[in-house]
Amino acid sequence: MSDSFRGAVDASDSQLSAESAAFRRALDVVRAVEPRVADAIGAELADQRESLKLIASENYASPAVLLAMGNWFSDKYAEGTVGRRFYAGCRNVDTVESVAAEHARELFGAAHAYVQPHSGIDANLVAFWAVLADRVEGPTLRRLSARHVNDLTEADWAVLRRELGDQRMLGMSLDAGGHLTHGFRPNISGKMFDQRSYGTDPATGLLDYAAVREAAREFRPLILVAGYSAYPRLVNFRIMREIADEVGATFLVDMAHFAGLVAGKVLTGDFDPVPHAHIVTTTTHKSLRGPRGGMVLCQPELAEQVDRGCPMVLGGPLPHVMAAKAVALAEARRPEFGDYARRVVDNAVALADGLLRRGATLVTGGTDNHLVLLDVAGYGLTGRQAESALLDAGIVTNRNAVPRDPNGAWYTSGIRVGTPALTTRGLGVAEMDEVAELMHTVLSQTTAGVGPDGSASKARYVLEEKVADEVSRRASELLSGHPLYPSVDLG
């Protein structure tokens, strides 16, 4: 495993064997009850070891993070917050929640951290409700802010819906790389808010701050959202905050994708959202390399409302996951994590360069962060065809819309790739050229297929088995130099 990962878990030889023993025995216990589950867990490790994981939102958590989740905290209810629970017996939950929040505050330089959200969507919902409660005037909202949500009657809810009215949210458009939870219809945020989006410059693919300012002046949103899941460049949060201030908006940044780059101090100054935003949301499992989950950081004036996240919009906290968040955040405070974050970006730039040299088209022409967005139309493919062909060759990616995508959000014209996982595994800049070569080989040798009636298909494709097999062999060879979880031998 990579030096950075060794550093992150500080693994000595004796710990390595301890990890093998821990996972083996845990699986034996599971196997005694339901062997199919134990087998699937083992098979998942084997699959992850064998595939070239380029999904930009995935990573590999350390054994310490994984082990922190499998314990008795899973049995505990702990609605409420530290020291103010709706259940008795939460003293140990209070400990892990406090430790996780302390690490989060220190790591990100945040005034307040709320570590209960179960996912990024949940973190955003907590943040949206906190802003609504803080900003929207109305007697029912005020009562809601002051009391337990269960105290509201049906009549209260009817009044509340009227009070909320059509609050406005301005966020990045989905096809420019924004996220569903930033006010789009398939998500509840699209029903809670009257949403408008800002896109990117058609010529450069870059965020156009003048256009954002113009949209904000015209639309006057309650919340201005920045953050993305498929934009390969940096966002200047200082400028975005200036725009928010000019129109009286609360500035919210969803840093789910790049939290690890903020934690590792690769994104600083204007590019660090924490000093500029009123409220920041994130997941903990992407570039931050923690357990699956979410988190909210905010300025002091929003802290009380944010802490009402459970039970306002969240189910009972997951104390076992908060324990794992605490471990991951402690790991991210180590100097090695800064090296890791820098190498994530170096690798993404090297991968982009390798693809460009082979003639690929990249949205914005490259990357400044952890992800690269390929427009695969140049290969004569849809994103769906490219994703499937790459998977046949052991390369795991996901299809993604590109700006103004003619194939829509289902078939798409793009493939999004990211380097957080391969960097954890220890691959470096030199190996990114081979990854680019493997991807290009598959994409250039795949052709679009036809449907049963002979018409062009957006899903079917043709890739010779021998090409897929050869790429798969080369990918395995590349990965064999960087074994995944070498400290874990399931036997």
Ligand code: DSN
């Ligand atoms: N599903 C995540 C991603 O892949 O980017 C975002 O929620």
